[in-house]
Amino acid sequence: MAQQTKQIPVSSIILDEDIYPRKGINHRRVGIFSENIRDGFKFDPIEVEPCPDKPGWYRLLEWAHRWSAFKSTGVEEVKAIIKNLDGNDPLLYAAAKAIGPKQLTEDEAKDTARRAYSGNTSLTSTDIGKAIGRSRQTVDLYLTDLRAVNQMDRDIKIFRLNRLGIPQDRMAKRLGLDQKTIHYHLGKMPMLANSLNGDLTRGFTVAQVAQKHSWTEPMVWSLALEGKNDHDRFKELGWGYCTWDKWEWNDCDKRFGDDWPGRIPAQMIAHILRCFSKPDDLILDPMAGGGVTPDTCLAMGRRCWAFDLMDRPETRPEIEPFHWDISSDQGLLWPVSAKGKPDLIIFDPPYFDKKAADYYKKSISGLSRKAYLEFLEAFFVLLKQNVKKTTRMAFINADWRDFQNKPAIEEKYKGGILLDDYLDVLKKAGWYHTHIIQAPMSSQRFNAGVVSAMQKKNILGVISRYVIVLGQEC
Numbered sequence: 262m263a264q265q266t267k268q269i270p271v272s273s274i275i276l277d278e279d280i281y282p283r284k285g286i287n288h289r290r291v292g293i294f295s296e297n298i299r300d301g302f303k304f305d306p307i308e309v310e311p312c313p314d315k316p317g318w319y320r321l322l323e324w325a326h327r328w329s330a331f332k333s334t335g336v337e338e339v340k341a342i343i344k345n346l347d348g349n350d351p352l353l354y355a356a357a358k359a360i361g362p363k364q365l366t367e368d369e370a371k372d373t374a375r376r377a378y379s380g381n382t383s384l385t386s387t388d389i390g391k392a393i394g395r396s397r398q399t400v401d402l403y404l405t406d407l408r409a410v411n412q413m414d415r416d417i418k419i420f421r422l423n424r425l426g427i428p429q430d431r432m433a434k435r436l437g438l439d440q441k442t443i444h445y446h447l448g449k450m451p452m453l454a455n456s457l458n459g460d461l462t463r464g465f466t467v468a469q470v471a472q473k474h475s476w477t478e479p480m481v482w483s484l485a486l487e488g489k490n491d492h493d494r495f496k497e498l499g500w501g502y503c504t505w506d507k508w509e510w511n512d513c514d515k516r517f518g519d520d521w522p523g524r525i526p527a528q529m530i531a532h533i534l535r536c537f538s539k540p541d542d543l544i545l546d547p548m549a550g551g552g553v554t555p556d557t558c559l560a561m562g563r564r565c566w567a568f569d570l571m572d573r574p575e576t577r578p579e580i581e582p583f584h585w586d587i588s589s590d591q592g593l594l595w596p597v598s599a600k601g602k603p604d605l606i607i608f609d610p611p612y613f614d615k616k617a618a619d620y621y622k623k624s625i626s627g628l629s630r631k632a633y634l635e636f637l638e639a640f641f642v643l644l645k646q647n648v649k650k651t652t653r654m655a656f657i658n659a660d661w662r663d664f665q666n667k668p669a670i671e672e673k674y675k676g677g678i679l680l681d682d683y684l685d686v687l688k689k690a691g692w693y694h695t696h697i698i699q700a701p702m703s704s705q706r707f708n709a710g711v712v713s714a715m716q717k718k719n720i721l722g723v724i725s726r727y728v729i730v731l732g733q734e735c
């Protein structure tokens with residue numbers, strides 16, 4: 262571990278409770294140290310590390326009582342060893358240092374072990390035990406309940422990723438585990454499913470089982486609907502099937518996907534899956550946002566690989582973080598190895614300009630009209646190069662027209678992006694549409710005040726949205 266020793270102001274040192282293993286400061290000890298300081302006694306330097314998010318500040322790793330004594334006796338500068346812990350856990354480091362002068366109490370040792378483990382679940386009982394001066398067995402006892410919750414949480418994530426057909430090497434990378442551990446946990450999946458299936462057979466509803474086992478509803482649906490065909494799955498999920506090429510819903514089904522800017526109804530994804538894919542097909546969603554595609558794939562028995570700029574490892578481990586970046590030195594890259602190619606792509610990009618403020622700043626919604634269309638063309642070419650000849654794409658898009666707060670008759674062309682613009686770009690990239698399905702957004706999202714203002718001014722708003730389904734042959 263690198264270190265340097267120098268004089269630093271006492272006022273630049275803090276006691277950070279997150280990495281302090283004791284329950285509090287013992288004022289009698291501080292009093293004794295204060296007397297020593299007044300008597301001119303010279304202490305060893307105190308140990309600190311730079312505060313991670315506060316440049317110029319240091320947090321104590323050792324000698325909290327002496328530091329308190331320096332403060333109370335008005336010492337302005339002290340000699341300090343500034344440590345770089347090189348990734349070692351600062352709480353455990355501080356605990357190990359505390360053992361020398363005075364053992365941690367039982368409460369302090371237990372609390373430190375639990376805090377260290379919660380901050381880093383890959384720490385072993387032996388590592389923790391060494392730092393806090395307790396045996397491995399004692400630490401095992403301190404951590405029993407935390408480990409059980411963590412194991413369950415991990416098993417649930419592995420179940421979800423496995424169910425969606427994410428290969429083991431990517432699961433391991435995503436969950437920060439090695440492949441052997443993933444393999445071991447996969448062996449437990451049938452048992453895990455049995456306990457939920459038992460509750461479903463006993464007549465509990467999907468929502469009740471999900472709540473009882475802390476699973477998401479789509480995961481429980483994936484078990485409850487196992488072996489059923491698409492028709493029966495729709496029935497059980499309470500979705501009517503639209504036979505014609507106009508799909509309309511007033512609301513998103515809240516059981517699938519998160520509240521997300523530009524969220525689309527799960528019913529729309531389910532219709533795309535039912536019409537243009539088969540059970541167990543692999544679906545790719547390159548900009549998956551709130552996760553409505555992977556959730557619906559679970560319920561419809563399809564595999565799904567999903568990517569997005571936004572990384573939410575805890576709530577959406579199945580959405581792998583990836584930036585489709587046309588401006589990078591290597592140009593647009595493909596996120597995974599050549600193994601496994603999707604049967605269907607469901608692509609729901611953020612709409613040009615409109616939602617720019619809602620998304621992360623690297624989002625393509627912040628691009629100019631020209632750059633946005635150039636991105637799409639390059640992206641469609643990239644997709645074509647990396648999928649099968651038979652792969653289809655369902656491209657979800659909405660007309661973007663600036664209605665300029667004017668009556669429709671006075672509106673001027675101001676560079677909107679409409680259906681024909683998308684079709685041009687798609688054709689240039691070698692994708693040919695077989696279906697254009699109207700799937701308008703619900704007009705109910707406009708409140709009565711807005712509608713009345715639009716009516717007064719003769720404004721023609723936009724709710725048109727399409728699912729363009731494409732293949733690669735003429």
Ligand SMILES: C[S@@+](CC[C@H](N)C(=O)[O-])C[C@H]1O[C@@H](n2cnc3c(N)ncnc32)[C@H](O)[C@@H]1O
Nearest residue numbers: 523524525548550551570584585609611624625
């Ligand atoms: C319209 S949203 C998808 C919504 C999703 N279908 C749903 O219903 O929840 C578009 C997503 O594209 C992502 N995105 C935008 N630009 C991206 C880029 N260059 N690379 C990766 N993801 C991007 C945004 O983070 C956003 O979540």
